[in-house]
Amino acid sequence: MEISGIKELLSGKQGADLLQVITEQYPDQVVFSTSFGIEDQIITDWIGKSKVNIRVFTLDTGRLFKETYSLWSRTAERYALKIDTYYPNTEKVQEFVSEKGPNSFYESVENRKSCCYIRKIEPLQRALRGAKIWITGIRAEQSANRHDMEYIEYDEGNDIIKIHPLFDWTFEMVTNYIKSERIPYNILHDKGFPSIGCEPCTRAVQEGEDFRAGRWWWEDQSKKECGLHVTTK
Template sequence: MTLQTDIDNAAAQLKGKSPQEVLAWALGNYEKISLASSFGAEDVALIDMIAKIKPDAHVFSLDTGRLNGETYEVIAKVQQKYPQLQLRIMFPQAEAVEQMVSTKGINLFYDSVENRKQCCYVRKVEPLGLATQGLDAWITGLRRDQTANRLTMETVELDGDRQIAKINPLIDWSNEQVWEYIHQNDVPYNALHDQNFPSIGCAPCTRAIQAGEDLRAGRWWWEMSNQECGLHVTSDGRLVRAKG
């Protein structure tokens, strides 16, 4: 039986299950597993859920060096509320950042899509590769209604580049369900969410959205077309998914 077959069977088994049931299954089936957290609304909700199942669960986060102050504040609050959590902060390679910035400038990402993708690769994608080395599976806060690209994602998928399982416990949840959970469980969250920042990344690449705009409209808004940084696409540019 192949890894893809195992994952397809798991996706069928977990269809319609609650995020807590998906997390309990994942923690029970994978010894080397970690939650990837940017400390956005979905991720802090998952941290609360996972801490109630396994208080010393592993979580990693990518510190790009360009995060908002509010993001560091919520990280500190999460560490205080969940002291047993095994949080690993990943940083980009200093030499790669220095070379990129010295060659193309500190705000290179505004100049071209190619530059922005390079910056995302150096600051996010490479550190993600290091963070997932040795893992059997990783957990994300992806939801289907975040972008059109994510509509076909499943609860359990194969991360083809890393050949490990990718678990998406909130894939069927709405934005409203995430916030209902946060408020009901007194989960600390990023203060920027109260300033119309539904999706929060690096400070220079994230803005508040206007009424009626898409939830991801504040990410790389100057490009007008790309809503992914590269963390959830394969090496050939396709979105990471179990099939197709």
């Protein structure tokens, strides 16, 4: 089915209903990637409560916050949910750290992107194998790059169709929904962390700063993507 057909199929559908419709169209071929961010927790709640047939996975880079691991455990327990976990290739990590050093990503964009590739991109490629539809928690207002994306789009690099159910949601809408539905979330969000990634690469956002200012804060703002969500329309 082409993207236009999927858009028509999902027209007017939201939440768990949207997920149910897409899994009926693509049985056993829909995956959802969670980093346990506040947006991802909403989609996880829909999946967990509706028991819809979507494989949930996460990427463990080995450098996550302890608060993220705590939420991971609470989430899996609350929804009785199996979360497939993908780790970076050990030999590649060893080689990179041995040659560049454990914190070389601070030294150049090239080093940081190499680290992201080893710890995120390659594991993601393994996680997406065999899937036709990739559900994400991306929202348009998260960054300029994401604002230019679309609600449903084709990812040429991974040869997969991506659907962002929360694409038009504001951060206020997300936080209000989390509170009203009593969905577990990362306590770092209450400490000025709207976007949470690896611990060495994430800091709290100061008043007046951009949503993703706390990610790779030492780099130019235009470069602040790890490569997970590079899309060709």
